[in-house]
Amino acid sequence: MLNEQPDQLYVAPWGHDSWPGTLDQPFATLPAAQRAVRARTASLHADLVVNLRTGTYFLAAPFALDADAGDSGENGHQVVYQAYGYGTPRQEEVVVSGGRVITGWHPGEVDGAWQAEVGSLETRQLYVNGRRAPRASLSPGIPGNVTKTETGYVTDSTDPQSWQDPTSIEFVFPWVYPWSEARCRVAEITGDTRSTTITLVQPAFTWARELYTATWAGDEPESPESRRDTQWDGLARPSSAENSVSFLTEPGTFVLDRRTPGRHVLHYRPLPGENPDEAEIIAPVLEKLVVGQGTEGNPLHDVTLRGLTFSHAGWTEPDGPHGFLHFFANTYYSGGELQKVELAEGKAHLTIPTEPRFLPANVEFTAAVRVSLHDNRFTRLGAGAIGFAGPGHDNAIVGNQIEDVSGSAVTVASGTGTRIQQNLIHRIGREYHGSPALWVMDAREVTVAHNEIHDVPYSGIVVTGGSQAARVQIIENLIHHTMTVLADGGGIYLNGRQGTSYADGTLVRGNVIRDTVTPYNFGLYTDYGAAWVTVQGNVVHRSDTPIVLRVTPPLENVAFLDNFWDDHPAEADTPPSGVTLARNKVLPKNGFEEALAADPAGAAILASAGRGTPPLGPSPSPAV
Incomplete structure (x- = not known):
């Protein structure tokens, strides 16, 4: 039997969704192409290839690949979404974006800064001409002589009383455990001429005080600053504070001001030579770019994404009342039972969450079989990049470039037969510093081979065992x-x-x-x-x-x-x-x-x- 030639569909920013999806008359959007795919998968006689022409595809909603809706390949054939010309010198540059271009910039209330009204937009990231702009910050997080209280901090400095938009400010606590970093927002700042009281949001701060309790003994770890032989207090004082217009002093940084509900304002202090009329400034809107889902009985299967760039997705849960109470690798605490674990014959102990949550990925698959990510680029992302979870097998992450990601590059939680090979992974954990580049948890027959991993704030590869x-x-x-x-x-x-x-x-x-x-x-x-x-x-x-x-x-x-x-x-x-x-x-x-x-x-x-x-x-x- 002769090999059938792949069936081809085409998408281009200049196309129309009412067109047939041919090379000369392409669709304009991914959802239109997906509808055509779903109409054909049941009778596939060859691979079905969706070719995306050069350009940026701004998604209005996550691109959902659903086994029950007919998104899987069938009859031994694959459904492929790829950049046009994939694998040839003529491969076109295609960006799948969950962001929004921010316009309407004008001189701001801070001298030398720009500002733009953005409605109810919530974002923790801003990308200017392809570069991640850090949030404006102040270090140390609280000036003066600082005392921790049950609800926050008291300092003999009055400076924090002048901080603008205090409820948008977030404190950062590295080394709450040596391998961990927490984030918690401010609820209120009050004071008088002699001192300032800073109250942090609840329940996050109470939960943090319950979680980050440990006793080290003997040869257990030291902090960078001092030996801690007894009670570890990583919450003694924050190392930095982020996201107030009062901190907007460094070129290339930004702030999201939420003082007026529904009329949030982005402030950006430009780098030398940047022009608001020429700069491309993008904020993430979506928290998921791709969501692939199936069930154990009907997994999503035989789907390939290749030659594409995935960018501009975020994650805003840390802004809420639970904060971001990191525990280990990609886990964090968001309430529930805590357990005290004795170490070294009772000479040390840790407190751990019994049911931690997982930092999400912006491209995420659950119950997937033979799903392949080949030669893509994952960049400018506000959570983890790629996640596979649930029952599944024989998935592949090969030849990708993963960089400038707030969390981890790849997480594999359970499943069998995943291959992670020949990827370049760097500048990971840009925001959540406890994130490893790769995390494999309680999985079987996983191969992590011939990758290059560098510039990571925590571990490069973490493998956590388990019953499976x-x-x-x-x-x-x-x-x-x-x-x-x-x-x-x-x-x-x-x-x-x-x-x-x-x-x-x-x-x-x-x-x-x-x-x-x-x-x-x-x-x-x-x-x-x-x-x-x-x-x-x-x-x-x-x-x-x-x-x-x-x-x-x-x-x-x-x-x-x-x-x-x-x-x-x-x-x-x-x-x-x-x-x-x-x-x-x-x-x-x-x-x-x-x-x-x-x-x-x-x-x-x-x-x-x-x-x-x-x-x-x-x-x-x-x-x-």
Whole structure:
């Protein structure tokens, strides 16, 4: 039987939705093309390809791919949405945007700034000529001598009484735990000639005081400023305050002023040479760009998105009364039961949420099968970029560029057989600094291979075990300049039970991890009861410590084999009973690269890590 040629549809900004969707008479919008797709999927005899011509497609609503509505490929064929000319030198530039172009700029009430009325718009991000403009901020967050109270703070400085639009101000608390950062808005500022009282929103501040309680003991972490051997108080005072016109002093920053309901005002202080009549200024409106959904019985399946740019989506929940109380990786606390966990035989404890919520992704799939994201760009996003959750299998995230994202690049929560390969991931966690670049949670047969990850405020790759976790492979990635803001993480971080044996546990092999920046980190970090993990043939260079062997709960069946690092790990001569160490090499810190290149095995690891090698085939089970 001859291969059928793909069926083609076309979309162009200059088209019309009443046209037939041909090359000469294209549709104008994605929804029109989707209606044509749904009319054809049941009888597909070849792949159905929707070609988007060059331009920006501003979405009025999330692009929803729904299995029940007929968005899946059928009869063994794919539904493909792609940039016109995909894979050729003539590939056109296509942007799928959830934003709104802001116009009507004029000189503002702040000298040297512009302003524009934006109605009831809520946004935490603004993009000027393709650049993320930071929110105007003040550091330290509260001037003067500051005392924490049950409802906020008191300071002997009267300066905060002059801050404009105080209920739009947000305080930022890095290191509430060493790996975590919280955000909480101001409710009220009052005072007299001697002091100022700052009240924070509820229930967020009460919840924060209940959540961020910990006691460290012995060799537990230090803050950057001082040793904390007893009670940890990450809420002692905010490091910075954001989003008041009073803070709008730095060029390139913005503020959203909400003083008049329904008549919000954006203020922007331009960079030298910027002109309001020429600048493209976009604020996100949608919180989802793509939502793919199915069920376990009827998953969304056989859909490919390729060669597209996804931009300008946000997430505004942190502006509300719950704030953003980050806990770990992509989890945060938004109410519910808290649990005190004893560590180190009662010498330390943490408080954890029993049912944390997950920071969302702007492109999100639930119950998906054979959904592929190939050679796309995800940029200028206000939550996470890509998320896969729920029952599903054989999905692929390959060859994408993911950058300038407020949260994580990729989250895979459960599912089987996901491939994350040959992606360039950088400038992640721009707003939510506890976000790892990649997070794999309680999933099976996930392959993370030949990615380059850099410029991340927390860990590069996090793998969290669980009852379903098995056969995760972290293979030949290049990871550098992680842990640039927070601490107690690493280039690669694993915790929990990863399987039931070395054969079905997690394999970490052939990765190059360098420049893990802040103090108290481990380049390659197995933590909190990690079990059934093989760490083989990796390179760790310029971290605070290459690995850690003694954690609480202890490591079980974790093997470190044939690795190269530039420091002798603590207790390597007398490892704990659950750890195997064999054939690892310590090379000198000075001249490490030269010594590594001179070792054939080290040179081979260095040559293979990163995006230059084709995606892997099946990998053999690790052997100890």
